[in-house]
Amino acid sequence: MDSDADISETAEGDHLAFGRIVVAHQNRLFAYLGRMGLDSATAEDIAQETFLRVWRHAGKYNPRLGSLTTWILTIARNLALTRLSRPEHRAETSVSSETLEIASDTPPPDEELVMQQRQHQLQAALACLSAADRSLLASSYIDELDMAAIARIEGCSVGAAKVRLYRARQRLRQILEADND
Amino acid sequence: MIDDIDTLLLGKPLVAPPGFASRLTALARATPQVQEQARAIRIWQWASLGVGASLGALRLCEFVFVAFVAVGAQ
Numbered sequence: 001m002d003s004d005a006d007i008s009e010t011a012e013g014d015h016l017a018f019g020r021i022v023v024a025h026q027n028r029l030f031a032y033l034g035r036m037g038l039d040s041a042t043a044e045d046i047a048q049e050t051f052l053r054v055w056r057h058a059g060k061y062n063p064r065l066g067s068l069t070t071w072i073l074t075i076a077r078n079l080a081l082t083r084l085s086r087p088e089h090r091a092e093t094s095v096s097s098e099t100l101e102i103a104s105d106t107p108p109p110d111e112e113l114v115m116q117q118r119q120h121q122l123q124a125a126l127a128c129l130s131a132a133d134r135s136l137l138a139s140s141y142i143d144e145l146d147m148a149a150i151a152r153i154e155g156c157s158v159g160a161a162k163v164r165l166y167r168a169r170q171r172l173r174q175i176l177e178a179d180n181d
Numbered sequence: 182m183i184d185d186i187d188t189l190l191l192g193k194p195l196v197a198p199p200g201f202a203s204r205l206t207a208l209a210r211a212t213p214q215v216q217e218q219a220r221a222i223r224i225w226q227w228a229s230l231g232v233g234a235s236l237g238a239l240r241l242c243e244f245v246f247v248a249f250v251a252v253g254a255q
Contacts, residue, residue, distance in 0.1 A: 013214060019206040026197035034195030043195055048205060055209045059216070122189045141190055172186055 003068045011058035018058075022051050025072050028142060032073060035138035036080055037126040046083060050076040070149045073142070077135045077153055084131035125175040133168040140165055 009017035033043035053075050139150045151161040
């Protein structure tokens with residue numbers, strides 16, 4: 001695979017190969033961090049640190065243990081969980097509305113207002129979930145990852161990941177329904 | 182509601198800011214890579230090696246002695 005060649009070249013100090021890795025993975029990583037409920041500044045900070053760790057430790061990457069995407073997301077997850085566990089971040093229950101925006105062609109004002117309200121509800125509901133569940137939920141929306149890869153990122157078995165994902169979705173749904181009542 | 186969750190989470194996601202990749206590449210140029218060093222052999226590993234070598238030498242001496250006795254007996 002190209003990404004395997006790029007990581008090998010990165011391990012040998014090739015900046016261009018590293019640049020290709022960043023370009024190939026940056027939007028996936030930002031989307032993942034955004035779905036965890038992080039604002040764009042925090043996501044950028046974590047993404048930067050993630051890629052710099054990839055650069056510094058490229059020689060440690062082992063393709064037998066998972067794909068490059070899985071490795072990058074595992075690093076990002078650990079950094080995000082550390083960041084979310086800080087007291088100043090835990091106190092923050094509402095997340096910036098810019099983290100998720102509905103992709104649509106400029107809906108009418110009323111519809112836009114409803115969507116914004118839903119976004120705020122979703123952000124508030126996400127903040128009620130544990131950081132690990134937010135990560136699990138976010139990684140489940142990455143097309144490239146199957147359940148085995150998600151379980152590897154989360155450091156649990158496939159069965160446990162399925163159960164946790166089901167419960168996280170249930171909990172999110174309950175919180176959103178309670179908000180609507 | 183499930184549809185709502187999916188719609189909301191799949192909504193326009195965060196994307197990397199313009200120039201993010203080139204900024205990181207420039208940062209990488211100024212950041213040294215961690216060189217993987219061969220792990221030092223630990224004491225118990227040296228001890229195992231010593232025991233193995235001693236047993237091997239003993240076996241070799243035994244073979245030489247048996248061969249010498251056999252030749253003498255003939």
